[in-house]
Amino acid sequence: MDNTPYRRESAEKTTEAQPVQPEREKQPFTQSSLFWVLIGVGIVIIVLGVWMLIKSSSDSRRQAEEAMKAKEEAELALEQQALQFEYESLNREFDEFESQRLQITNDSLKLALEEKYNTARMEVERLQRELKDTKNKSAAEIAKLKNEIDTLRALLKHYVEEIDRLNKENQALREENAQIKDQNQQLQSQVSSTAERNRQLSQDMERASKLNVNGVGLQPLNKKGKTEKNVKKARQFAVNFTVLKNVSASVGEKTFYVRITTPSADLLGGGGSFSFEGSQVPYTAKRTIEYGGDDVPVTIYYDCANNTLSGGAYTVEVFTDGYRVGRATVNLK
Secondary structure: OOOHHHHHHHHHHHHHHOOOOOOOOOOOOOHHHHHHHHHHHHHHHHHHHHHHHHHHHHHHHHHHHHHHHHHHHHHHHHHHHHHHHHHHHHHHHHHHOHHHHOOOOOHHHHHHHHHHHHHHHHHHHHHHHHHHHOOOOOHHHHHHHHHHHHHHHHHHHHHHHHHHHHHHHHHHHHHHHHHHHHHHHHHHHHHHHHHHHHHHHHHHHHHHHOOOEEEEEEEEEOOOOOEOOOHHHOOEEEEEEEEOOOOOOOOEEEEEEEEEEOOOOOEOOOOEEEEEOOEEEEEOEEEEEEEOOOOEEEEEEEEOOOOOOOOEEEEEEEEEOOEEEEEEEEEEO
8 A cells, every 4th residue: 555645745744834944044165264264374384384493493502502512522631631641741751850859959949849749740630530530521620730730830840940050050060179179189289299399308408418428447456556457456446437518417416326347247236226217226336526517537436355356348337317427348357
């Protein structure tokens, strides 16, 4: 059974029962609307662009700052390394002058120089250790290290100048000492020469003042004081000589000692002894005369009666004033 008409009728009845709604008018998409859309999109694009520009600028600035910081750190590291080399060079120079330090005889000056230099050197080493342990080195720390290095350099310069000054002083002293040594040698030479001349003069004066005798002889005498030809019968010996004139010799009493030696080399003694060349020498007989500077004949007697005599060569020596002034050998029968 076909119900279609019924359903259509029912539908139409239903439609007729409901109030009719007016249809909404569709607004057309105008150019004005498009303009505002474009404005909004442009604003969004501009905002995005500004944001991206700001972000890019911030990144660039950060990168530039990081690059600058890395560059500064590299420069500081290089400067620190250069200062390290300079410090080591200064230390080598200081060590080279250590041997010359021994020339400084002023202990207070020596200690002051060493104390100042060692104090500055310890400060440099401390700053170097700190910089090695510090990741980020600051320009202030490097500048402080540089100042300490400059202090070391100034101290080393003063050290070198002081050593140079002392070397010049020592050189001047050495030259002065050499000059004084030469003068002393010249003076010593003059003194030696003068002493030699004085000694020579003294010897000349001694020789000039020395008495001389000549005509030394030995004569045997008998008991009557007459010349005895046979020496075995002699009772006395007469020693004869003449003291020669000498104006340089001192005048006054002069004692003459004679020594008579027999052919058998025995000394006819009994007279005593006298001083000669630092020793006491025995003599045979002696006599003291008054000497006035002119020739003086002298005879000295010796009693030989108690001696056993024999013929042969007899030696006679004459001494006075510490000198042997005469000697003769006489053959007796």
